[in-house]
Amino acid sequence: MSKKQSLLKNGNKSSLIATIVNTIIAIIKGVAFFFTGNVAMFAETMHSLGDAANQFFVFIGSALSKKMPTENYPNGFGRLVNLVLLGAVLIVGIMSYETIKEGFLHIQHPTESKGIAINLSVLGLAAILESYVLFKAMKEVLHEAHVEASGFAAVGKSFSHLGKATPATKLVFMEDLVATLGGLIAIIGILLSYYGGFHAAEGIASIIIGIMMFYVVGKVFLDNAKGVLGEADEDLENKIAEFIFTNPEIKDIKTLFAMKEGEDFHIEMKLEIEPNLTVKEAFQIKDRIEKEIQSIKGVTDVIIEFVEDDGVKTWSQGLVSN
Incomplete structure (x- = not known):
């Protein structure tokens, strides 16, 4: 096995799983948006694309941070994961801006979207997959915090012990929590538009999803800025x-x-x-x-x-x- 392959084996497993799942979800959502033109689906597509790219960088950064110290870098590469995460949040920030912008445009010029069956089916499937990734991240949080829990007990305990998780696991947890909630908000917006005639609801849902993404950007930026500076525990x-x-x-x-x-x-x-x-x-x-x-x-x-x-x-x- 090459050194690169050996190094990648040490990458954060939850971020690798999240990368694969979110890439699949982004493709499915993108296809649904192409056929329906639903702005809430656009927001979810951007969200999943941002998450997939972000979590891929997290996986690479967490793997490289395990690299042994060298003569030029005697203190090792531990803080590299923090630097990678600081760069990765820029991607989510751009996606957040585009999501909010499209939401405002839809509110100003609301249009009736089509393909409710496609939209709800895709969002429902995405919510199930994202919930799976979120639960895996919850289990990873508990593993890193050395806490034993199973079933629904793992959900509550993962929130209370989130601060003890590694930066990579914490990012995956937060992003997939927002992704799961964002999917539900998108579904509500589509239902209000289709059955209630409130077409601006899809734009409002898009803005809410964008704001949630910005929250993740801010939180992750502050946490990893501390890591780069060398935060004491x-x-x-x-x-x-x-x-x-x-x-x-x-x-x-x-x-x-x-x-x-x-x-x-x-x-x-x-x-x-x-x-x-x-x-x-x-x-x-x-x-x-x-x-x-x-x-x-x-x-x-x-x-x-x-x-x-x-x-x-x-x-x-x-x-x-x-």
Whole structure:
């Protein structure tokens, strides 16, 4: 197996599934729009196209972020997935603009669309497929958060633990949640237009779908901007601090960083120890702490520095002094 193939195997699985499913959905919706001219179907076509392209870049970015450090890039490629996602949201932003623009044009010049049977059939099928991808993303969220749940219990728990998911999984989750809701909104708009004579409803549905897409753009942009800058994970820092203080030789924590590097974590700390410890004893303590922290899923490297205890308490519960 080539290095490229081996690297792609490490890509985010939920984003790969979403790419394939959304490509199929986009083609089906595009064909339906071509024959019916329904503006709500146009909005859904653009939405699915944007999602497919976006999630493809997510898959590639998540795979490349697993690449091992090189001489030129000794810190690795962890944050590459954040950079790719920042670029990918531009695609969704353009799609969102086009969707909202078409919605306004339809409201200004409402026309009766045709082929209600085709539109409803396609949107119904798309909703089923997108719900499947969404559920797979929910399961991936729970897997990355180390939470056990099955059936409908997985739905609620996935929302409450979404913040612990990787950037790629979080994006797939949000995009397919919006896609599923967007399909239902499009169906409502078509029904109001066809049976209620309210033809502008399709344009309104298109605008709502576009606004929802913009929300995803904003949310993903902010989350991944933090990742590019190197966001600290306070929960992980506190978890590590609790373990460190189970070692009686450690008197205080001077500094402790748990920095997100894409989907992984870089841990760096400065610990205060008893001044009468030998070098051999200090190395044994260091190895013990490193081994335990490296067993945490997602942690790729740990840097520990020891200094003599200065008698001044720096660490207090729930607060890391950086």
